[in-house]
Amino acid sequence: MRRQSKIPIGVLTAILMVLVAGVCIIFLYPSGSESLVEDFYEYESEAEFGKSWDLLSSEMKQRFPDRADYVQNRSHVFLQHMDVKSFQYDVGRSKKVKNWKLDKSGRLHKTAYEIPVTQVFNSRFGMFTLKQNCYVVKEKGEWRILWDYRFE
Numbered sequence: 001m002r003r004q005s006k007i008p009i010g011v012l013t014a015i016l017m018v019l020v021a022g023v024c025i026i027f028l029y030p031s032g033s034e035s036l037v038e039d040f041y042e043y044e045s046e047a048e049f050g051k052s053w054d055l056l057s058s059e060m061k062q063r064f065p066d067r068a069d070y071v072q073n074r075s076h077v078f079l080q081h082m083d084v085k086s087f088q089y090d091v092g093r094s095k096k097v098k099n100w101k102l103d104k105s106g107r108l109h110k111t112a113y114e115i116p117v118t119q120v121f122n123s124r125f126g127m128f129t130l131k132q133n134c135y136v137v138k139e140k141g142e143w144r145i146l147w148d149y150r151f152e
Contacts, residue, residue, distance in 0.1 A: 033094050033113040033136035036143040040134075041089040041117060049074040057137060057144035059102050083124035092116035100135060103149040109137045112146070 036055060043052040049071040053064065064070040078084045092115060100112035112135045119130045135146040 032143050034091055034115055036136055036145060037091050037115045037117060037134050040145055041091065041119070044074070044078075045087055045089060047075065047079060055143075055145050057102075057139055057146045059106060060144075060146055063149075078121075082121065085122045087119055087121045089120070090118045092118075094136070097135070100137075101150070102135070102146050106149075109135075112137045 040052050040055045043049070043055075050067055052074075053061075053067050053070045056064065064073075078087075094113040094115045097112045097114045098110065100109045100114075101107065115134045115136060117132050117134055119132075121128050121130065133148055135148065136143050137146060138144075
């Protein structure tokens with residue numbers, strides 16, 4: 001008589017729980033690129049513009065070479081000029097983009113991730129919404145943010 005090997009129900013339950021947890025992590029938590037964008041806009045919403053500048057790519061830092069100037073400009077536009085009282089943001093799902101450039105003469109990124117961001121500002125001019133696609137690339141092993149300047 002042949003004996004059947006049965007897997008204990010506890011082991012099957014544990015395996016199932018690990019699989020469910022893995023799926024939840026994949027779908028509920030942002031990827032590295034989305035997480036970076038979340039961090040960037042969290043810093044911006046807290047007026048920690050220096051920390052957000054640190055997350056910009058080297059190409060973006062060519063456009064904003066002086067950290068203090070970036071901080072001053074962001075603060076001036078959003079906090080002083082528009083008198084923003086608060087702002088909320090929503091980071092969308094990333095979409096892989098191949099052969100992307102920041103502008104027509106920019107560095108070619110074989111792979112970038114396009115991530116839509118919607119910001120809602122409560123300001124002296126009322127509520128207004130700003131929608132912008134951010135692009136995230138790996139630079140020296142780190143995720144970094146770029147904006148689209150291809151209108152030039």
